[in-house]
Amino acid sequence: MVMPIKTIKIVIAGPYGAGKTTFVKTLSEVLPIETDVPVTKSAIDNKRSTTVAFDYGRMKVREDLVVHLFGVPGQERFSFMWKIIARGMHGYLFIVDSSSEDRVKEAIGMYSFFRENFPNVPHIIAANKQDVPNAVDLYTIKSILKVPYEIKVMPLIATNKRSALFVLVALLEEIKKTLLETSRFR
Numbered sequence: 001m002v003m004p005i006k007t008i009k010i011v012i013a014g015p016y017g018a019g020k021t022t023f024v025k026t027l028s029e030v031l032p033i034e035t036d037v038p039v040t041k042s043a044i045d046n047k048r049s050t051t052v053a054f055d056y057g058r059m060k061v062r063e064d065l066v067v068h069l070f071g072v073p074g075q076e077r078f079s080f081m082w083k084i085i086a087r088g089m090h091g092y093l094f095i096v097d098s099s100s101e102d103r104v105k106e107a108i109g110m111y112s113f114f115r116e117n118f119p120n121v122p123h124i125i126a127a128n129k130q131d132v133p134n135a136v137d138l139y140t141i142k143s144i145l146k147v148p149y150e151i152k153v154m155p156l157i158a159t160n161k162r163s164a165l166f167v168l169v170a171l172l173e174e175i176k177k178t179l180l181e182t183s184r185f186r
């Protein structure tokens with residue numbers, strides 16, 4: 001008998017430079033699709049790039065569970081894409097660059113957009129770049145972004161596969177809890 005395969009759609013959100021593309025690349029088992037282009041014409045040389053459509057990656061978490069990862073473009077001018085990419089998602093990971101408080105503050109607008117537009121979708125906040133000295137602590141991030149008490153804020157080093165997987169599994173747990181409550185998942 002062939003086991004039915006469940007597919008889960010996860011969106012990777014967060015502002016420009018937070019580490020979304022890195023996260024998808026670290027976890028994807030297929031060649032990730034990237035749509036990064038140089039930020040400006042003069043940036044072609046220094047390789048500063050930004051995602052203009054989305055990142056896509058796929059990961060088989062268990063024999064019967066495949067996760068599709070969709071990273072959204074972080075810049076506000078692409079916000080029309082956020083709703084399109086988010087359609088049908090089971091949950092989202094909201095990544096912030098926690099290397100400084102100013103960086104964390106850049107995430108306020110996008111986080112409230114996600115909270116307002118997808119109020120009942122399970123999610124987790126990932127405080128990325130925790131390898132940077134003096135990274136902002138989880139409590140401060142929670143208060144800057146006004147994260148509700150029941151939402152988890154987890155440390156992340158997106159370049160590290162174990163760290164990325166740990167956060168992904170935590171999000172899958174949140175999704176499972178919600179699906180069990182709404183009994184769409186057995």
Ligand SMILES: Nc1nc2c(ncn2[C@@H]2O[C@H](COP(=O)(O)OP(=O)(O)O)[C@@H](O)[C@H]2O)c(=O)[nH]1
Nearest residue numbers: 015016017018019020021022074129157158159
């Ligand atoms: N120190 C450190 N740098 C990271 C980490 N994750 C991503 N970066 C760097 O942060 C920059 C932005 O990452 P990127 O994935 O392009 O961000 P995106 O705009 O959210 O897709 C890149 O230079 C990454 O190499 C991390 O965990 N630690």
Ligand SMILES: [Mg+2]
Nearest residue numbers: 020021050051
């Ligand atoms: Mg990107």
